[in-house]
Amino acid sequence: MSMVQIRKVEDLIVKYQKKKRTVAGIIVEPIQSEGGDNHASDDFFRKLRDISRKHGCAFLVDEVQTGGGCTGKFWAHEHWGLDDPADGIFILQTTFRKKMMTGGFFHKEEFGTNAPYRIFNSWLGDPSKNLLLAGVINVIKREDLLSNADHAGKALLTGLLDLQTWYPQFISRVRGRGTFCSFDTPDESIRDKLILIETKPVAEPKLLTDLLPFLSGMVLGGCGDKSIRFRPTLVFKDHHAHLFLNIFSDILADFK
Template identity: 25%
Template sequence: MSNDWTSRRAAAVPRGVAFGTNIFAASARGSHLTDNEGRTYIDFAGGIGVLNVGHNHPRVVGAVKAQADRFLHTCAQVIPYESYVTLAERLNRLAPGDHAKKTAFFSTGVEAVENAVKIARAYTRRRALVSFTGSFHGRTNLALALTGKVKPYRVGVGPFAGDIYKALFPEDDSEAAVAAALASLDRLFKYEIDPAEVAAVIIEPVQGEGGFNAAPPAFMRALRDLCTREGIVFIADEIQCGMGRTGKLFAMEHFGVHADITTLAKSLAGGTPLSAVVGRSEIMDAVIPGGLGSTYAGAPMAIAAAHAVLDIYESEGVIGQGERLSATIRAFLAEAKKKFSCIGRIKGLGSMVGVEFVSPAGEPDGAMAGKVQAEARARGLILLTCGVHGNIIRFLYPLNTDDATFQEGLSILSAALEAATQGN
C-alpha cells in the first residue's frame, strides 16, 4: 500500500517538496507513530522538533477540540480574542530579561523571522543584517538570504534579498574558535558594512540544520556586548532550540545574556501552526499600526494548543525528564564512540543532541549517517540527519518520552550501528 501512495505522491507533488521516508502516518500518540500499514515506530524526529510534549498530548488535543467548538477563526486583527492576549502575557513573563516585553503571533517560523527583521529595521532605521555560516532561518526569500547553508535550500532559486552579510559561527567552544568567529565580525565591519548601518544580528543559540552546533557562552556574551555598543538589535532564533529542548525553556537562559527579540515556533503549540516574536516593548512598538499580522496569525486553535503546552511544562516535569533523557543518550553515545570508529563528536545542548559520523580519515561521512538512519528506520526508529555535510544524526525525541520507550529506541539504534558498520 505504501508503494502505491509513494507513486501517487510523486505524480501529484513537486519534487522540491522532499520526503524523508515512504512512511505514511495513520495515527500517533506520545513517542509512537503508526503507519497506514499498521506498523508502529518510535519517533525520535518529533516533526523536526515540533513535538516536545509528544504526539497528540491529551491536554493539547482537548484544548484544540474545546476551541473548535467555540469558533475556528475571526482574524485576530479584526476581532481579537482573550486567549491571544493572555498567551502574549505568559510569554512576556517567561522570556529572559527583566525589561518590559511584547509579543506578536504568526503561523510559521519563517514568518516570525521575517517579522523580527521588519521590527528591527523599523526600530533602528537601518537596512543591513548579519547572520552566520551554517544557519537556517527558513525558505522564503529573505530567510534564504539569511540562511548559511546552500544545499538544498539556496540552489537555483536566487537572487536573494540584499544587505545581508555572513559571519563565521564558532566551530567549537574553544578560545581559538571564538576568537576566529569574532575576528570574522571585525573583518565584516572593516571591509563590507559599517556597523552603524546594521539593523540586526540574528543567531541560533544552537544551530539546527547546520549541525546542532551550540554557540559558546563567551561568544554569545561578546555578541551581546557588540550589539549593545553599536546599537544593533540582537535576535535569537529559538525556533528549533527553544521551548525546553536545551534543558531550559529558552535556550538563551544558558548564556547569561538575553536577546532583544526572540523568535519561537515549532514546539510552541504542540503540532499546530503557531509562531511568536517576543521582544523589548520599545522595539516591538516600532512598526506602525497595521504593519504586523496576517490573516491566520495567532489562529484560535493554535493559541489554545500553546496554552495547553505551557500548562504541561508547568505541571508535568517535561524539561526535567528531557534532561534525564539527555544524560542517558549522551552516555550511550559516549560508549558507542569507543566501539564504533565512525562516531565523531557528540554535539548540542540538553536534549538537542547530535552525533557526528566521520570517515577513517576523520572527514565528514554523510553516507554512513544515512546508512545508520536507514537501518534504524527498518527496525522501527525514525531519525533525522543534519549538518552542512549531512553527516550528523540529530535526536529530537519528545522530551516526555518514557524511560522504557527510550531504552527500546536506543536498543534499535545500537542494532542499526552494528548493521551499518558491518564490513567497514
C-alpha cells in the same frame, strides 16, 4: 567558537559603518540545526551580545527548533546567562516538531510597532492556536518536562558517548544539550544508510528481529553533511533512551 570569529563579526560591523551602511541586527541560532547541529560556547554568545550592544545592533535569537524545552530550558538562550536579554526571539511555526503551536516572536518594548495592525494578516496568528499553546505550556509546567528533558538528555548523551568509544569508525563528535543531541558519521553515504536501517520497515519480515528498528519507534534525521540528530518529544525519558541505545548498539555491531 573562538575569539577569531568574534573579531570577524565586529570587523564586519565596523566595515559597514565606515561605508555608511548600518547593521540593523545580528541573528543567531543557539544551536545551528539544519547546518549540522553545530554548537558554540555560552561565552561566545555572551560576547556576541556585547558586540551588538556596543554597536547598537539588535540581537535576535532564532529558536525555531531549540525553543519549547528540548534543551532543558524553555529557551535555549537561557543557558547563556545573559545579563541583558536578547532583543527578540523568533518562533516560526512549521509543520513538524515545532512545539509552540503558533507563529510569532516576543521582544523588548522599544522594538514594538508604532501603529496598530502593522503585522495584521500573516503574522497575527490564530487565536485558537493560542489556546492550544497555553495547554502545552501548562502541561510542561505541571509535569516538570524541562527537568525531564535535561535528565533524559544526559542519559542519551552518556550512552552516545559510550557508543562513540565502542564504534569510533561510525560515530564521532557526539554533542548535545538536553535531548537536542547529535553525532557525526564518516560521510554522507554511511549516515544515510544508518538512517535507512533505523527507520525503514521491512516489507516481508521473516523474523521478529527484522521489525525491531521499525517497531521501536527509531525515527532519526540527518542534518548538515554527515550528521545524525535526535529530536524526541518532551516526554522522552531515561528508559526510552536506554531502549534506543540498546537497539542502536546492535545495529552498529552488525553494520557493514
